[in-house]
Amino acid sequence: MADTKLQIIPLGGLGEFGMNCLAVRWQNDILVIDAGLMFPESELLGVDIVVPDITYLVENKEHVRGIILTHGHEDHIGGLPWILSELNVPVYGTEFTLAYVEGKLDEHKMLDDTELIEIAPGAKFSLGPFTVEPIRVTHSLVDCVALAIETPVGVIVHTGDFKIDLSPPDGKAFDLHKFAEYGKRGVLALLQDSTNVDRPGYTPSEWSVKPRLDEVFSRTKKKLFFSCFSSSIYRIRIALDLAHFHGRKVAVVGRSMVESSEIAQDLGYLDLPPGLLIHPGQINDFAPENMMILISGTQGEPMSALSRAAVDNHKHAHILPGDTVVLSSRVIPGNEKSIYRVIDHLYRRDAHVIYDDGASGLIHVSGHASQEEQRLMINLLKPKFFIPVHGDYRHLKKHAELAQSIGVVDQALVIEDGDVLELDRESAQKKGKVTAGRICIDSGSTADVVEDIVIRDRRHLSEDGFVLPILTINKLSGKVERQPELVTRGFVAESGLLESARQVVASTLENSSAEEKADYGVIKEKIRVDLKRYIQKNTSRRPLIMPVILEI
Incomplete structure (x- = not known):
C-alpha cells in the first residue's frame, strides 16, 4: 500500500x-x-x-x-x-x-x-x-x-x-x-x-529599519560601528547606502562579514560607489565623524571582531569614548549572556550602544x-x-x-x-x-x-569533579614504594577527609595479595570501588575516580 x-x-x-x-x-x-x-x-x-x-x-x-x-x-x-x-x-x-x-x-x-x-x-x-x-x-x-x-x-x-x-x-x-x-x-x-x-x-519590510538608522547616522558625532548578521545582505546594503549619504568611509572588519560582503558584491547584490570602502588599516587616516566600521559579532561570539574590539583587543577596530555601536539584530535565545556581556564592555568604553530593546524605532526586523x-x-x-x-x-x-x-x-x-x-x-x-x-x-x-556517554561524563565531571589516587608499585616485588598520593580537581574536601581517603587506599593495598598488586587492572578496580564507597558515604558526592599506577 x-x-x-x-x-x-x-x-x-x-x-x-x-x-x-x-x-x-x-x-x-x-x-x-x-x-x-x-x-x-x-x-x-x-x-x-x-x-x-x-x-x-x-x-x-x-x-x-x-x-x-x-x-x-x-x-x-x-x-x-x-x-x-x-x-x-x-x-x-x-x-x-x-x-x-x-x-x-x-x-x-x-x-x-x-x-x-x-x-x-x-x-x-x-x-x-x-x-x-x-x-x-x-x-x-x-x-x-x-x-x-x-x-x-x-x-x-x-x-x-x-x-x-x-x-x-x-x-x-x-x-x-x-x-x-x-x-x-x-x-x-x-x-x-x-x-x-x-x-x-505582519512582519515589516526590510526598508522599515532605514528611518531609525538614518536618524542614528545623523546624530552620531564620532565613529559609527555597525554590526548585523553577516548574511543580512539587505541590512548591510542599507547601512552602506546611509554611510555614503552621510559622507562616511566604510571599513569591513571580521572574517564572516568580509566573506559575505565580497560574495554579495561579486553577485551584484551590493553596488558600491568607488572609494566608499577602505582597508581597516586606514581607519585612523580619516576623521572619526567620517568613518563607519561594518563589524561582525552581533551575537557576542567570544572570538568575533566586535567582542575583541569591546575589550580593546582588535588590531584595527578601536572603540573610543563617544563612538556609537549599533547592534542591528535580534538576540538569539541562549546567547543573551554573551551579548549583554559585550554590551557591558562597550558601555565601559563610554560608547553609545543602540540595540533592539523594543523601544524607540526599529533597528531590526x-x-x-x-x-x-x-x-x-x-x-x-x-x-x-x-x-x-x-x-x-x-x-x-x-x-x-x-x-x-x-x-x-x-x-x-x-x-x-x-x-x-x-x-x-x-x-x-x-x-x-x-x-x-x-x-x-x-x-x-x-x-x-x-557520543551520549561523553556528554554524560562531562556533566558528571562538571558536577562532582574527579579524584586521582597515584600509587607507586615496584614491578618486581609488588611492594608499594611510597604512601599513596591523592590529586583532586573540582572536588573540594577538607584535609582530614583526604587523609582518611589516603588510608582507605593504603588499607586496600595492604589487604591485597602480591598477585593482585602485580595485576594492575585488578588493583585499580579494587581501589576505585573502595574509594568510591568511602567518599560517597562521607560526602554524598560521586567524583570520577581514576587510579594511576606508576611502576618502578
Missing part, C-alpha cells in the same frame, strides 16, 4: 529551531530539502555544533536523488559537510546559496567531490518522479526560494523560511502570483515556516512571516493538508490550530522529527517512525562525533 503513497519524513527542524532537514519519498526515490545545523544548548557541554541523525538516508543512500537548499542560512546548509561525507549526492541551490556552500565545502576539502547544480526561480527541473519549481520568496537573506514539488499524488509546497516583502531592497519581490497559480491548480499539502506564529499582524502573512499564504494555496515546519512543538501546534481555524484546510497535522507521514490524493496519516535525533560534533572535525 505504501508504494502508492507519498512519504514526508522530517529528520530535523520539527521540534526544535535549527537543523532543518526533510525527506520526501515516492517508492524508491528520495529528495532531501535542506541540510542544516543547530548550535548547542548550554547542557551539551563542549559540543560545537549539532547536526541531524541521517541514519535513514544512509540506509537508503542508493535512493537519494539529491539535496535541494531553500536558502543559505546555517540552519539550512550548515550540516552539508557531515551529510555529504555519508552521501555523495548532487546539491541544488540558487546562485547566492551555492556561493555560501562552496566556501563551506572548500573549508572541509569537499568542494571538488561535490556536484553543485544552480537553480533559479521559475525554472523547473526533475529529480526522479518529482518535478520541482523554485518560487521567489523574501527573507532576511537574498536569493531565497520556496519549492513547489509535483509528485504522482499531487503538488506539495515547502515555503522554506519566508516573509512577504513586496518591496525588498534588491527589488526581487515575493512572488505572490506564482503561489496563487498553484492555489488555482490545487495543492495537496503545504509545509509552512512556523517561526513567528506567536506574532500577530524579523525575516519570518507573522500570523497574517501565514494566513494569506494558506488562503492563496488552499492546501488539502497542512504541515507546520521549523520550530518547537508549541509553535507547530499553534500553527496547525491557526491553519485549521481559517477553514480552507481539510486537515492540519503536527509531525515531529522521525515521524513518517503518508499521503495520497484523499488521506494523510502518520505511519510509524524512522531513526532521527541529534549528532553532536566537537571541534568541527567530521571524525569527532560526540
Whole structure:
C-alpha cells in the first residue's frame, strides 16, 4: 500500500529551531530539502555544533536523488559537510546559496567531490518522479526560494523560511502570483515556516529599519560601528547606502562579514560607489565623524571582531569614548549572556550602544512571516493538508490550530522529527517512525562525533569533579614504594577527609595479595570501588575516580 503513497519524513527542524532537514519519498526515490545545523544548548557541554541523525538516508543512500537548499542560512546548509561525507549526492541551490556552500565545502576539502547544480526561480527541473519549481520568496537573506514539488499524488509546497516583502531592497519581490497559480491548480499539502506564529499582524519590510538608522547616522558625532548578521545582505546594503549619504568611509572588519560582503558584491547584490570602502588599516587616516566600521559579532561570539574590539583587543577596530555601536539584530535565545556581556564592555568604553530593546524605532526586523502573512499564504494555496515546519512543538501546534481555524484546510497535522507521514490524493496519516535525533560534533572535525556517554561524563565531571589516587608499585616485588598520593580537581574536601581517603587506599593495598598488586587492572578496580564507597558515604558526592599506577 505504501508504494502508492507519498512519504514526508522530517529528520530535523520539527521540534526544535535549527537543523532543518526533510525527506520526501515516492517508492524508491528520495529528495532531501535542506541540510542544516543547530548550535548547542548550554547542557551539551563542549559540543560545537549539532547536526541531524541521517541514519535513514544512509540506509537508503542508493535512493537519494539529491539535496535541494531553500536558502543559505546555517540552519539550512550548515550540516552539508557531515551529510555529504555519508552521501555523495548532487546539491541544488540558487546562485547566492551555492556561493555560501562552496566556501563551506572548500573549508572541509569537499568542494571538488561535490556536484553543485544552480537553480533559479521559475525554472523547473526533475529529480526522479518529482518535478520541482523554485518560487521567489523574501527573507532576511537574498536569493531565497520556496519549492513547489509535483509528485504522482499531487503538488506539495515547502515555503522554506519566508516573509512577504513586496518591496525588498534588491527589488526581487515575493512572488505572490506564482503561489496563487498553484492555489488555482490545487495543492495537496503545504509545509509552512512556523517561526513567528506567536506574532500577530505582519512582519515589516526590510526598508522599515532605514528611518531609525538614518536618524542614528545623523546624530552620531564620532565613529559609527555597525554590526548585523553577516548574511543580512539587505541590512548591510542599507547601512552602506546611509554611510555614503552621510559622507562616511566604510571599513569591513571580521572574517564572516568580509566573506559575505565580497560574495554579495561579486553577485551584484551590493553596488558600491568607488572609494566608499577602505582597508581597516586606514581607519585612523580619516576623521572619526567620517568613518563607519561594518563589524561582525552581533551575537557576542567570544572570538568575533566586535567582542575583541569591546575589550580593546582588535588590531584595527578601536572603540573610543563617544563612538556609537549599533547592534542591528535580534538576540538569539541562549546567547543573551554573551551579548549583554559585550554590551557591558562597550558601555565601559563610554560608547553609545543602540540595540533592539523594543523601544524607540526599529533597528531590526524579523525575516519570518507573522500570523497574517501565514494566513494569506494558506488562503492563496488552499492546501488539502497542512504541515507546520521549523520550530518547537508549541509553535507547530499553534500553527496547525491557526491553519485549521481559517477553514480552507481539510486537515492540519503536527509531525515531529522521525515521524513518517503518508499521503495520497484523499488521506494523510502518520505511519510509524524512522531513526532521527541529534549528532553532536566537537571541534568541527567530521571524525569527532560526540557520543551520549561523553556528554554524560562531562556533566558528571562538571558536577562532582574527579579524584586521582597515584600509587607507586615496584614491578618486581609488588611492594608499594611510597604512601599513596591523592590529586583532586573540582572536588573540594577538607584535609582530614583526604587523609582518611589516603588510608582507605593504603588499607586496600595492604589487604591485597602480591598477585593482585602485580595485576594492575585488578588493583585499580579494587581501589576505585573502595574509594568510591568511602567518599560517597562521607560526602554524598560521586567524583570520577581514576587510579594511576606508576611502576618502578
